[in-house]
Amino acid sequence: MSRKIEVVPYNPAWPHLFEEEKACLKQALPDELVVSVVHIGSTSVPRLAAKPIIDICLIVEDIAELDKYQEVMAEIGYESWGAYGLPGRRYFPKGGDQRSHHIHAYQFDNLSEIGRHIAFRDFLRNHREIASTYGEIKQTAAAAYPEDIESYGDYKDEFVKKVEKEALKWLWLNK
Structure with missing residues (x-):
């Protein structure tokens, strides 16, 4: 059974939901493993429409060590x-069919x-017009492919890749 893809207006509660989950992760995992817990994805960009799923980048000292904590992750x-699909990443969804969080874990390096x-x-936080365009693209993709996550992703792919390149250049130009 496929889940309906829903893109909703920005919810100001999303940063708080991230902070709650960050605290939960830091309590569940050892300090010597966790380097940082970062809010990423569309829910981390004020005013951006998004699927209401909190994306988290869990940065760890040793990705192989994180594999030893699968039972702990299941407990939370x-x-x-x-x-x-991405070598070097560990992916952890939460919520089953009512998905609430995604963790993308990477080794610090x-x-x-x-x-x-x-x-x-x-980049999206600092370029409202581009973020707005991205929100519109996501809403159009969700309406066109309400139960097809691959097509939803494909619809956004060209825009995302273009903006990622601009964002990486922008990052270096502003350091």
């Missing part, structure tokens, strides 16, 4: 889906993946 509601997520987020 996360399924372990392994790399899920996976700069390309971590940097891509953070640059995209910060």
Whole structure:
């Protein structure tokens, strides 16, 4: 059974929901493993329409060490889906059919993946018109493909890749 793809207006509660989950993760995992817990994705961009799922970048000291904590992650509601198509990542969705959170975990030195997520987020936070366009694209994609997550992603792909490139350049130009 496929889940309906829903893109909703920005919810000011999303940052608070992230902070609650960050605290939960930091309590569940050892301090020596967790380097940082970062809010990423559309719910981290004020005023941006999004699927109401909190995306989290969990940055760890050693990605192989994180694999030893699958039972702990399950205890706090996360399924372990392994790399899920991206070498060097560990992916953990929470909420089953009522998905509420996604964790994208990376080892601290996976700069390309971590940097891509953070640059995209910060670029959208600083370029409202581009964020607005992205929100419209997501709403159009959700309306066109309400139960087809692959087509939804494909519809956004060209725009996302273009903006990611701009975001990475912007990041370096503003350092």
